[in-house]
Amino acid sequence: MLDPIVNFFTRIFQWIGRGIGLVIGAILWPFLWAGRWYTHRGWILKTVLGLTIAGLVVLYGYFIWNTQVWTNFNPAYAEAYNFTQAPTAAPAQPAPSATAPVEGAADVEGEVKTCTTSAITQVAADLIDFNVNENAWISSMILYKLGFFGMDWDRTPFLDNKASFQRGVNQAIRRTSVELVDTLGRVRGTSQIDQNLQDARGAITFDEETWYFGLRPFGPKTPTPSFYRSAARSLRAFNDRLQKCEVVFNARADNLMQFVDRIASDIGSTSDMIRDRSQNYNSGWFDTRADDRFWFAYGQLYGYYGILVAAHHDFRQVIDSRGLGPLWDNVEGQLKAALAIRPLIISNGREDGWIMPTHLTTMGFYVLRVRSNLVEVRSVLDR
Template sequence: MLDPIVAFFQRVFSAIGRGIGLVIAGILFPFIAAGNWYRGRSWIIKGPIGIGLLVLIALYGYFIWQTQAWTNFNPDYVNTYNFSERKNDAGLPVKVAGGQTAPANTCERSAIVDVTADLIDYNVNQNAWISSMILYKAGLFGMDWDHTPWFDNKASFQRGVNEAVRRTTVELVDSLVRMRGTSGINPLLQSVRSKMQYEESNWYFGLSPFGPLTPTPSQYRAAMKDLRTFNDELVRCSATFDARADNFLEFMDRIASSIGSTSAMLRERSENFNGGWFDTRADDRFWFAYGQLYGYYGVLTAAGADFDGIITQRGLAPIWAESIKQLRASLRIQPLIISNGKEDGWIMPTHLATLGFYVLRVRSNLVEMRDILAR
């Protein structure tokens, strides 16, 4: 009685096996044909091709390693700065403990500038900048890596961090270092802003425009150097940092808008694409937003040190501490595989909506503080 059933399943599995075999054969055929052609050539042809293949294998090995190794990734990186030991706001003469002599002509350095420079250093020195790597630009057989499930998470994270850095450098130029908005623009920070707006994916050579280019990491390293030079000038009191309430209000307003745009991006993907674990673009959105929060966690913690006087005078300390706490809480979400399921689903979670919830809480706190300062 069972023989026909067994025979049926045998035929089914046999057909599946033949189908898989045909698919594998189709994939391997070009490589087998190329190998057969290569074996029939002379060493004059084999040599250069072999060297080229070895170089390509080495490049792919380096590329895969760099995309998977997140050097010095640390959600608690702000703890290394000891901002709680700061005595006064950025740009003001240095204060010391009672009984000690304050150094002459020494002003407080900007924590925001320090963190921003360190975030650039993290992106392009401690790690390789993925977005401008030639193999990342080449994609998978011409397909953008962002459209695949592989090798794009670190690139998206770096771009998220870079978005926070870009916004911060713009605000440094436009408001934070200008005395009541009437002084001239600091040339160092103007240079930083220009360099950080540089295209994120430039390699040594480009097609549009055609010709040699300055690679993206080189521009960002130059911006980092200018930031550190500015802070050295600030310490010598030869530069300014205007830690006023209206500057702080504008700074938070711009960051709230930046975070709001990211929240809208997460919501749009979460609402319109419910592919669960099979949504190959969900990881891009998630890690970009995560990188942005990672960057703003440091920048806003530093802002708390640079504007400590304003925060204390306006009674913002409790809500400010809650905002920083929410930022740190958002960085605890580190799923192995990003899922973009339905919000009421029980098999495939919705990591985008979860991260978006934290983004909205942080933005809400920033808006509330902005409103308090505007009164």
């Protein structure tokens, strides 16, 4: 009596096997045809094609390696910093060559002033170094620009996570460089802009996708990583001059309030981007853009984690005098908690679903938590 059942399942598995064989055959057929065509060509054409194929294999191997290997990636990287003395709030009318002194250096002629570097500037330069020196900048690589058979890599479920992460980190650096130029590196809004900071802002805001050659305008170009390396050099040059008391880092409460406000607005935009994707495209593991949104937000929080830890150091006097220590520690703790979320595959499921996870909504929740605490910090500074 079991023979008909056994025969039925045998036929089912035979059909499945034939189907799999047909699919594999269809995939391999172009390669088999190309192999037969190649064996009947002359040696000159064989050599040219062989070198071309070998070059593409090496190029794609290099590209895939760089997208999958994240050198020196460390969500707790800010804990490794051992900042020394913090700058104090700048006086209302400092001497032209004075910077924020460490121990309230006097203006007595002949007395040596002790100055220090800015932790915010140091972390911003280190993040640039992490993005373009310790790792390859993915967004401007030629194979990333060409896409997957013409399709933008961001619309595929693979090889684009690192690029999105790097752009998120870069967003935090850009916002910081703007604030360094506009407020933190100046005594007042009417004072002269520091040239090193101006150069850094111009370089770090350069296009993220420029390769060595372009069509608009047509001709050779300086690639994006070169501009970003220039920005890091300018930031380090500013810190060197700051240590020599040649420039100013203005650690005033109103500057910190504006800096925190701008960061809160920046990650608020990211929160809205996540909300839109989560609500309108929640197709679970089949949403190929969910990973881009997730890793951009992750990279942005990764960058701001180090920058806000550095701000805690640079503005320590303001934070301590306003009683902001516990609240600031809470912000840093929430950033660390957000950076602990690293799923292997990003799923954008429904919030009330039970099969597919909602990684995008979870990241959005942490982004909002960080933003709400930054808003609270700002309100305390505004009192």
